[in-house]
Amino acid sequence: MIEVNNVTKKFGDFIALDDLNMHVERGAIYGLVGPNGAGKSTIIRHLCGVYKQDSGSVLIDGQPVYENEALKSRFTCIPDDIFFFTQANTLDMMKFYKEMYPNFDEKLFHKIATCFPALNMKKMVRTLSKGMQKQVAFMLSIAAKPELMILDEPVDGLDPVMRRQIWSLIMADVAENGLTVLVSSHNLRELEDVCDHVGIMNNGKILLERSLDELQTSITKIQVAFDGDMPALPPHIDLLRKISTGRVHTLIVKGAPKAAEQAIAAMNPLIMDVLPLTLEEIFIYELGGENYAVKDIIF
Amino acid sequence: MRSKTSFFNKAVFKKNLSRTWAAGLLYFLILSWMLPVGVLLDISAAGNYTTRYTPAMNLSSRLSSVNNGFYPMIYVIILAIITFSYLFSKRDNYMIHSFPVSRKSLFFTGLCSITIVAIIPVILTGITTTAVAFANGVYDVTNVWYWVFIQVASTILFMGLSLFSMMLTGQTITAVLFYGIFNFLYYMMEFSMRIVGSSLIFGMMNAGNDLDITPLTPVMYITYNCRINFDLIWDDKGENLIGFTQTFGGAKELGIYMAVGVVLLIVAFVLYKFKNLETVQDFITVPFVKPIFSMGLSFFVSIVIGTIIVSALNVNSNFSYNKIFALTVLFTIISGIVIYYITLMLIAKTIRVCSLKNACTCVLYSIISIVVLLCIRFDVCNIENYTPDLEKVEWAGINIESPMVFTDESEIQQVINLQKAIIQDKREIRDFNINDIGTTVTFKYMLKSGKTVTREYYLVDNNPEVVSPEYYDTTKPLLDFVNTPERIKKHIIGPQWDNCTVKNVTFYQLYYNEEKETLDSYENSFSEKSKAEIQEAYDAVYAALLKDIDAGVIYQQTLSWVTDDDHVYYNNFDIELTPNDSNMVSDSDIFWGNILYSYYVPTNYMDCYEALNDKCVNTLNALKEYEFFYSEDQLFTNSQAYSLTSY
Structure with missing residues (x-):
């Protein structure tokens, strides 16, 4: 559904996006992760039609996004810093969205509103708390019945219950209507729960883009202990990182997990455990090669 | 399916109106107070004064006085800022442009809402004033609708100017500043050059006091020239009011202003269409405007500063002309470089602007400044040596202690010759200081084209025992000319x-x-x-x-x-x-x-x-x-x- 091909964007001398490629399938929940300054918000602004790329193409359903009213009426964006009109209350905003988005469902809006009983619909939105403003933004976005929802740090500022509520609403929309979601977040634990695809960004590029399952099985954490020193690993094993504590060694191995497991088992370790990696660990280890690894701090 | 080429978005239009209608209502109330209500009050009070106006006179008199280009100028920029305020906030800007609405729709919908809120109060005022006129037996209301025309034309011009200013910057205050600058740009540029001219150009010592209001300063030109001119007609004794005349001034200029307004709106739209939204909150958002702004502002401000500093120093010192020129160049260049770097800091939003590239452009700017000052020094534009041709002059005047005006050809020629003699002796005369005992002599010509040419010279007392023979020979004929009994x-x-x-x-x-x-x-x-x-x-x-x-x-x-x-x-x-x-x-x-x-x-x-x-x-x-x-x-x-x- 989303195709970003060789997009470059410069802000003066600074290269914000560097020949970036990204692809999101229809119906996917795509998590965009990366360190601060990686370019996540910049690519999201391109996808929302705010920025125009210096080169490359930003397409949704094969059409360029920039200045494409018809296309943009089929998706909604929730930026990290949400905009509401001065003096407007939730109902005023609802009327605005209703006229902006042809598929806007007012009944659905009021139905969703029942999920947020604490929200005063007649109070000026700008006077609401940040969390409540996010709730309003989600209510409006979901009621617009988009085919694609682009979210930049969507649940920042929401309490855990409200986060769950929001995500369950989105997941329901994904399940029922095949909604595609592109979400950027620093909260990798949360993304791990909801995303089926992940793209890791750094320095204006996508370093890695694949399904979460594939990602989690392509990197393996193996804990081993040997009687004596650890023998050298076979050359075909792509070792990302090795941490040794006494005779226990933790190996982060990239590539086919079964082959690595078999090769290490053949080295006759005293004990060997194969552990799953969290998204957060994958993020840290993948970016290790990009000079972004968490450094060991020595006091 | 939504059209890809729509110019209008109803939701945005409603949103715009919801934010500007109150301003429109207030503007209507102000105009109503000044016009229909004002006319009614004038008519009801007409009997209280010695000079008794008829209702038609009251109407015409009111319309001629309620004509101020500053009203639409201020009102339109307020509307434009409210309507396009999202352009100056990153959050608002990003969000509004992520909605399914193109810049074309946003621009033209915004323009449409500004036009409606700006013009409807004027038209309603025109209608109510017409009704008041009819009710008081005045059926010729051409003047009312000419006033409406002035307001509408001004509004279109100021809309163009305001949106153009707003598209050049990413800051609200700077947009307002640019709007003010554009309205007075020519006036300020001319004033700067005249200030320098008054110091460096021989014969232009009073140039700074003689500024005309031209169509290039629209808000002032509209106020003073595009108006209903109302004049009373008195009897021969000047005691009894017997009627009035009214003329409609500036219709052609208003037409041109409207056309300029439309062109500026088109330019503003093009700038908006190609605007990089990451430039929100930048001082200047259009790249090619940055060097023009830096160099233009630096040049015009620095020449004024340079001239003022040298004039201040000259108060207690008798500088020669060459010394004045050299010091003016020096202070102009120094202040110009300082201002140039300040503008660079404003544009870049940092004080770290020292780079080889900026230094090179600063040198280029300094060279341009020196070249302009040298052009003044060597009278490239033939200002110092200019005297009009006899056949082009309607009258010539000399003012020493009392102004004298001559229309006779031979006398006009004598005045021209007297001025030429002064010009010939300029190397000596321009070194005279205002502290020397002397007086200002003014030559003024009214040309047949309607233009006036004025030159002023500070001439010292021509006591033959003190002054040079050349100077005495130059000034004696001048005094002989004005001191004849018949003249x-x-x-x-x-x-x-x-x-x-x-x-x-x-x-x-x-x-x-x-x-x-x-x-x-x-x-x-x-x-x-x-x-x-x-x-x-x-x-x-x-x-x-x-x-x-x-x-x-x-x-x-x-x-x-x-x-x-x-x-x-x-x-x-x-x-x-x-x-x-x-x-x-x-x-x-x-x-x-x-x-x-x-x-x-x-x-x-x-x-x-x-x-x-x-x-x-x-x-x-x-x-x-x-x-x-x-x-x-x-x-x-x-x-x-x-x-x-x-x-």
Whole structure:
């Protein structure tokens, strides 16, 4: 559904996006992760039609996004810093969205509103708390019945219950209507729960883009202990990182997990455990090669 | 399916109106107060004044006074800022552009809402004023709708200017600043150049005071020139109001303003369409405008600063022209470099602007500044050496102590020749300092094209014992020209000096009051004399004064501001004359341009107000003979008066 091909964007001398490629399938929940300054918000602004790329193409359903009213009426964006009109209350905003988005469902809006009983619909939105403003933004976005929802740090500022509520609403929309979601977040634990695809960004590029399952099985954490020193690993094993504590060694191995497991088992370790990696660990280890690894701090 | 090429978005339009309707209502109330309500109040109060206006006069008078380009100028920028405020906030900007609405829709919908809120109050005011006029029996309301036309045309121009300004920057305050600058850009540029000219260009010493309002300063031009001109018509005695005239000024210019407004709107749209939204909150968002702004602002501000600094230094020093020029260049370049780097800091939003590239552009800018100043120095535009051709001149004037205007060809040619002589001696004259004893001599020409050419020179006293022979030879013919008795009578007393009635003669007798240590003055009232006897006395004094003028002892103009206090009398002397032809126009009114005003009325009097001196034997004898004073003891020279009164 989303195709970003060789997009470059410069802000003066600074290269914000560097020949970036990204692809999101229809119906996917795509998590965009990366360190601060990686370019996540910049690519999201391109996808929302705010920025125009210096080169490359930003397409949704094969059409360029920039200045494409018809296309943009089929998706909604929730930026990290949400905009509401001065003096407007939730109902005023609802009327605005209703006229902006042809598929806007007012009944659905009021139905969703029942999920947020604490929200005063007649109070000026700008006077609401940040969390409540996010709730309003989600209510409006979901009621617009988009085919694609682009979210930049969507649940920042929401309490855990409200986060769950929001995500369950989105997941329901994904399940029922095949909604595609592109979400950027620093909260990798949360993304791990909801995303089926992940793209890791750094320095204006996508370093890695694949399904979460594939990602989690392509990197393996193996804990081993040997009687004596650890023998050298076979050359075909792509070792990302090795941490040794006494005779226990933790190996982060990239590539086919079964082959690595078999090769290490053949080295006759005293004990060997194969552990799953969290998204957060994958993020840290993948970016290790990009000079972004968490450094060991020595006091 | 939504059209890809829609120009209008209903949701955005409603949103815009919801934020601006209150301003529209307020504007309508203000206009209503000034026009229909104002007209009604004028009509109801008309009977209270001596000058009784008809309802038609009240309407026309009101419409001519409620015409101020500043109202639409301020109102439109307020509407534009409210409507397009999202352009100046990152959050608002990103969100509004992520909605399914194109920049084209946003721009034209915004424009549409501004137009409606700006123009509807004007049209409603026009309608209500028309209704008020009809209700009071005034059925010719062309003037009302011409006023509406002025407001609409101004609004279109200011919309173009405001949106153009807003697209150049990412900051609200800067947008307003640019809007103000564009409205007065030409005026400020001309003022800067005139300030420099007044210091560096020979003959342009008063250039800074002589700014015209041109169509390139729209808000002022609309206020003063695009208007309903209302004039009253009085009877021959000037006592009874018999009617009024109204003319509609500036229709052609308003048409041009509307066209310019439309062009600016198109340019603003193009700038918006290609605007990089990451430039929100940047000082200038359009790359090619940045060097123009930096260099333009630096140049015009620095030349003013350079000139002011040198003028201040020159107050207590007698700098030669060459020294003034060199110092002006120095201070202009120094202040220019400082301002240039300040503008770079504003644009880059950082104080770290020292780079080789910026240094190179600064050097380039400095070279351009020096070249411009050298062009002024060497009179590339032929300003210093210019004198008009005789056949192009309608009248020529000289003002030393009193303005004199000449329409005769031979006299005009003489004036031109006198100015040429001064220009020939400019190397010497331009080094004169304002602290030297001298005076300002003005040459003024009204060309047949309607333009005026003015040159002013500071000339020092031409005492042959002090000045150079060349200077004496230059200035003596000038004084000889203005001091001939016939020219004094015709151009200083007035063109009807020999066709007038002496209305009054004033002469103060002076007595020294030892007790109070003051000079007390006393004027003979002639209460014991008949009217004929008084008139005989007046006529005799005037005739004696003319004799003294013929003798060349009074009204003699010099190039010195120092009065010969030992020989000039302190006693006040004045003769009032009434011309027999009431349509007399004085040289002073022509020279100062008073006759160009639509409300100009001939003065109907001439005045001989001049201090007598001890050589005015004829006048003094006549005054004594006809008992304006009785003894020489009542005459005090300035020196005597000053010493007695401790001045």
